[in-house]
Each structure stands twice: as C-alpha cells, then as structure tokens.
Amino acid sequence: MTYENRNPWDKKLYKDLENDCGNCFGLCCVALYFSASEGFPNDKEGGRACAHLQEDFTCTIHNSLTDKGLKGCTAYECFGAGQKVAQVTYKGQDWMKSPESAQQMFQVFSIMRQLHEMLWYLTEALCIKMSLDIKNDLERLMSETEALTYLDAGALSGLDIALHRDKVNLLLKKISKIVRTEDNRGEKNTSSRRKKVGGRFDFIGADLRKANLRGMDLGGALLIAADLRGNSLRNTNLIGADLRDADLRGSDLTESLFLTQTQVNTAKGDRNTRLPAWIKRPGTWCK
Template identity: 50%
Template structure:
C-alpha cells in the first residue's frame, strides 16, 4: 500500500482558508440578507463594513456576538488564497478595480473545486478506499489542474460535469468505509435505514447512527446528543443548531469545520482529529 494513503493531513491545510494570504474575497464578493445569521444586508461585490484596509475582519473574534454567525460557517476551502496568490498572482481587487468583478465571479467556482479537493484528499487518506485509490488520485490531479487555469477558462467552466465525476468516487468511498460496520446495525432503531432527507428537529438523542449515510440530510436543530455517528457519511449534512453534545463523530467521513461551527456541542463531543472544537462550544 502506498504511504501516500496516509499522508493527507499535511496537504489538508491547502484546502483550508488562509485569510492571511487572501484579499478578503468572501467579505466582498458574497451577498447576504439581514437575518438570524446576518445583522445587516450586504450586496455582492460590496465590501463588508467590518473589512479593514489590510483585508482582515475587524470583529473576527466576535462575529457571533455581533450578529454575524453566518460568517463563521462559511468555508472557501482555500479558494480565496488560491485566487489571490495564484490566479491573479498577488494583484488585488483594490490594486486593479478593473479585475474586481471577474475576481468575485471566480470565487464560487474556485470554492466548489477546492471543496472537491478537500473531500478527495480525505478519501485518499482512508485505508478502506485503497481499491479506488488510482481513480481518486486521477480525479484529484484533474481537479487541481482545473484550479490552475486562467480566469477566462474558469468562468466558462461547467462545474456540475466535473462534480458528477468526483461525486461518484466519493460515493464509492463512502460505501467502502461504511460496509465495515457490523451488519447487525441494520436492525437497530436507526442504523443504516434512515431514508428521509428532512430530519429537522428530530429527536435522535442516543441514536445508533454508526455507518449511516446522512449525505445532504437536513438535521437543523436536531437533538443528536450522545448519538453514535462513527463511520457515518456526513457530506453536505446540515447541522445548523443541531445539538451534538456528547456525540461521537470519530471516524465519520466528509465532515467539515464549517458544519461543526454551525452546530452546538460541548467538551464531550468527539470529533475527527483533523477538525477543531468550535470556541462557542466551550462557553
């Protein structure tokens, strides 16, 4: 088995936001409306009122207390610094206003590509995915190649076509990981039998969800306290205000920091080693 299979953690940082190397793109390019997640309206292409001249957020450590919870659950997966430092070679939208609109339009495209890279990189670090390791490597190389293209190419790129290819491999990875779970789990109250996509507010406290496919499931405000979510596929699951206190998510796959940031939890919540306990869980 290739040693590369287990060396994904050191490259994972490539697919995490590094605001020090970004020109505050998410703080300018993205629009949002006043809501429970945002304290005020902001148009796309307009700098946030909290964006400093050095492209840093003036209230970064207090976003939640200032009514900007939505900012804490956005993740560009490293797309911001890629656009800033590679695509535009260190030239910012402030340096050259003529490129601003193009730069902002590229952000969601690059974000999607980097999100795919994040998941592919995780898959390459899973021993269970060895049977499709070569396919995963090829998909990652192809995706990386796309991120290195010129702005005009990126703007014309039809992302869903590439996403379908990547998603198929991620589905295969999910099956390979979850099939290790004891087949008796299928007969538990929840186990692998969850078919609903809408579990908003569901009482799943203490549920045995080990090895379950929760891809894209709405778990908004669900009670998942003490739930067993080991080896669970969580790609795209919506954890906004879900209570993960005491839940075990160790060994779950395709979980992101943004998903954790959107949820509630505590010191007893067990999460993958590559992620961090959100600060608001500790208060």
C-alpha cells in the same frame, strides 16, 4: 470499518485547504451575497463589499462576531480558495487596485471554492483504506481537480464546474457505500420512516439520542436543531448534511464521512464531542 482500518492522518494534506485570510483580499466579504437573517451583519448583494471590510481587507468587527451572534460569518469556510485566487490566480493583484478585474475575480473565487471543497472531500477519502483500483481512481481525480485550480482566470471562469462535481460525487458515493457496507449497523427503519424535503431526509428538531446512526447515509439530511447528544456517527455519511444548531455534545464523529469545518462551526458541541483529527474544535465549544 474501525479506526485501525484507516490510514494515519497527515496534516500536510490539508495545509492548502485551510483559510488563510491574511493572504486573501477579503473575497468572501465582497463576492458573496449576505442576508442578515442568515447570521451576517446585514443584507448585501454579491459583488458589493461588506460595510465592515477595511481597505487592508481586515474586518472591523472580527473579534466580536461571536458576541454579536453573527453565525454566518463565524461558520463560513472557503477551504483555502481565497488565498489561492488572490496569490496564485491573480498573483497578488487585488480587486481594489484593479477594479476592471473585480467581477471576474469574484466569479473565479466562487468556482475555486467549489474545487477546493471537492479537494477537501477527496483528501479525506485518502485516509480510508481501499482497493488499489479505487485508490488509483481517487488519486487521478485528485490530480485532475488540483490541476483545475491552477488554470488562469479566463479558463476558470468558463469551467463547467457542475460536470466536474458530478464526477467527484460519483466516486465519493462509491467510497461511502463501501465504508458503510462494512459497518452497516444503522437503524434503517429510523430513516425510512422520516419524510423527505426536496429529496433530503428531514430530521429537523428530532431526538436522535437513542437512534443507531452508524453506517447510515445522511448525505444532505436536514439535521437542523436535532438532538444527537452522546450518539455515535462513525462511518455515517454526512456530506452536505445541514447541522445548524444540531446538538453534538458528547457525540462521536471521529470516523464520520465527509464532515467539513463549516458543518461543525454551525453546530453545538462541547469538550466531550469527538472530532476527526482534521477538524478544529470551535472555541465556543471549550467554554
């Protein structure tokens, strides 16, 4: 599938799926479990505020996260779930002023983030030209998923998120297969020779500069510290792939499938790395 076979990108589609920390209650800095070994300031239990979170929900070290090497913080994305929970679900009432709702709010935030992540993938799928029946299925599932994000806190906390994710994954896999079949020039032997870890392809530290990865299914693949310099990942399924410290300098990801900002934030790249229009180039890649 060439770029011409994809629909024009509409920035408005991603408007509500981008972080807006100014309208959040620092939920990611409280609700989540932290580990210093994973690039966070310190070890922290879920539900306990980070030591650097201030009463106005700003971070005392935000401007020095990169200098301090806190990759966990700089890579994290909530897909806009934070402001949705803060301003829509809880109508601007924060967990500090209403401590009795704090634990529920943190649980709702976790569920909302998953729903918004699904909306991110479904929104990208809208940019792919497809048959009318699949498009209708996609639009129905998008509407259903978005409707779930407007449930009240009680309904959200009791939502069977795994069941809904299974429905979304089934459709995404179907769409991915259709796209990859049209551009099935992936080097099948490359993946078939690789061992799997927990059902995921293991490309940790692999030199993939000359591998033909176009049209391959690398969903969930372990690409940690893999060398992908100058490679083309067009129509390559990257959903859930671990790209931590993967070298993407000069690589082409303009038409890769189901790439997220979080994945890009954890990788290495430069000015010559080609990214989809909806992905922001990390500031460190421009130096």
